[in-house]
Amino acid sequence: MNRRQTYEARQRRRAVLIASVSTACTLAALILLVPLAPGWPRVQQSFFSADIFVRTFPRLLEAFLVDVAIFAWSAPMIALVGLIVALCRSTRAPGLFPLRLFAMLYVDIFRGVPVVLVIYLIGFGIPGLGLPRPWNSPYIWGTVALVLTYSAYVAEILRSGIESVHPSQRAAGISLGLSEGDVMRFVVLPQAVRRVVPANMNMLIALQKDVALLSFIGPVEILRQAGVFKSLLANFTPYVVAAVIFLAVTVPATRYADYLLNRERDARS
């Protein structure tokens, strides 16, 4: 190790030490001081009851599987519809103007309307037209509502990604004799998609939380189940349980996404 490396290693150790000490101090202050507040026993009983935590955890975990399932089948559909709409918006051919107009209206409308309203409108409205069971299921139409809304956001993100690819890239592809479609598929889209991965990760995390909105039209997922426990037990601990379950999934997921992004970046530089 040369002089500079020794110095930098020492600086790093110092930084880590300072960060650890300050974190420990903050935590200690929270743990020691908060219970001194006069309302703490009430708050503890209402939000952090160990007994209720244990009693409600298994059922809440089970309800969380409903969220996971809705998320799992919505996300690929959102990616597909979002891509189609983004491609519609990015077409250049003058003959496809109606397609471009439709995509623009679609994006404007679904980005401007609250998700909850779309869920109500589609979740109750379309089955109300007289669809027979099981085609009137709130799972189906709730999913449709989520897909419609989120696709609008994803389409916008993808379109901005497509537009961020330098025009020379398209010219380079075209001049090699590639068709417009091939240029989009092999040259522009791969670059566009890579650039918008972080933005889309945020959409995925938001989607995972918004899946819970489907409970408005009937499905009993984790937040609804937590609400039920809250009402029956007159206690908010079930929501804390739900938050813990959510965090157990989202935190590793975001960390993993960051890791993938960093790895790709490192691999190429």
Add this chain to the structure above:
Amino acid sequence: MRAADERAGGPKLALSGVVKRFGQHTVLDGVDLDIARGEMVCLIGPSGSGKSTLLRCINLLEPVDEGFVRLDGVDISEPGLDPGPIRRRIGIVFQSFNLFPHMSALANVTLAPRRVLGLSAAEAEPAAEALFARFNLAQHMRKYPDQLSGGQQQRVAIIRALAMQPEVMLFDEITSALDPELVGEVLDVLRQLRADGMTMVIATHEMSFAREAADRVCFIDDGRIAEEGPPAAIFTAPRQERTRAFLRTVLR
């Protein structure tokens, strides 16, 4: 078709009265230029004089408003013509942003042969590898563009165009964005191509290269060919005052 043209003995590429406008602005104002098979023509002239646009019109990246572009005597500037098959016969390399950054150098080179010519990977790769070897880039084949120097990137871009076995190559200031020490290796590739008998049109600011290597030099100014001739004539005894003024500033 080629046999027919060789019989006819006409130019490989012929431009007559080419006009290109962007809105109110006329960029090319009636360009006439014949290029013989195997000829290397250098286009020189101030920035914005229309050199790039001229190349893009030959390659059909920009449609011409008036006039004709003929390849082997066939009008390729006719509106409504499918440009794909023609572009395949005319390769072009730009100043920058040529390579697709998400693909390895090899994948950059094999993409068009596979998608346009319908070759399999097994067919396209040996040919591409041979090109990399010929231009001394074999050891960089698997690298991504951002792992290559600017000069290497431009050489890979040339290889990529060559992989389509074009009949004509266009170069649009391919050394202008490079650090000076990297210019030489790229110009060497052009010399090599000339030795192989490739028909080439080169827009360039490298006057010494144009002087030494070109068969003919065209001075373009204000959307027209102001003066053309063998490099010795243009560089030592320009006839036009504008040509003299331009050469004074760049050769100072």
Add this chain to the structure above:
Amino acid sequence: MTKSQTMGLFFGVFALGLAVAAGGAQAAGECAQGKTLVEGKLTIATGNPAYYPWVVDDKPEDGKGFEAAVAYAVADRMGFAREDVVWTRSTFDEAIQPGAKNFDFNLQQYSITPEREQVVDFSVPYYSAAMAVLVRKPSVEAGARPELASLKALKWGVMAGTTAQPVVTEIIAPQSDPLLYDDNTNVTEAMKAGQIDAAIFDLPTALYLAAVVLDDGVVLGQFPADRADNPDQFGLLMPEGSALRTCVDEALEALKADGTLAAIEAEWLQEATGVPVIE
């Protein structure tokens, strides 16, 4: 008389005067004195929106509807004039969260349960509700009958977090999991959309929904009062340890004793005759 004796006498008289003044207020029967959120006012919370027949037109200040009328009767007994009653709105969550409350009592068909009593106070019950099953005509035509075996086969919906929910899951135990909703409107919307066949409400609500909200609503049957451990009883909800509770209870007991409560019930809640009891 020494100076200190004079002083003592003076303070003695002053103290006596204070005691008389305080006694005077007590004598006026103001049990709630100093115990309400705002002195001299009684702040009452209800749901947002409040539904018929509990509150008419979502205007509790009109005193129309069962709960609105009960609220004013209780206020009257506690010595509050009509204009001293202040209405506010609250959700269930606001009612049970720790910390200060923005109401003296809250009535929106809160069923009294032991779990809830751990965190809030309830008055004595002001209404005992039977649970009733609401369906639409097509279900009846398809053969739904007020028998447990028949009910099990239906697709159920219920308002989440209400005491109606355990009735569905534990007593009816239907073949498919019930769907849960936020409020009455969503439950009836789901019925209209055909996503659920049946829902459970307290009988007055069920009768109202069947008659007014649904075009083809039918109250299929009601559960006997002894079906659950204790019948669903509504109480006025107060913050835990509310000093007002004894006053409220006294007022309610008085209203029961003199027949006022029964009269209000007769005025606002339909006679539930003809609804079959589920066996």
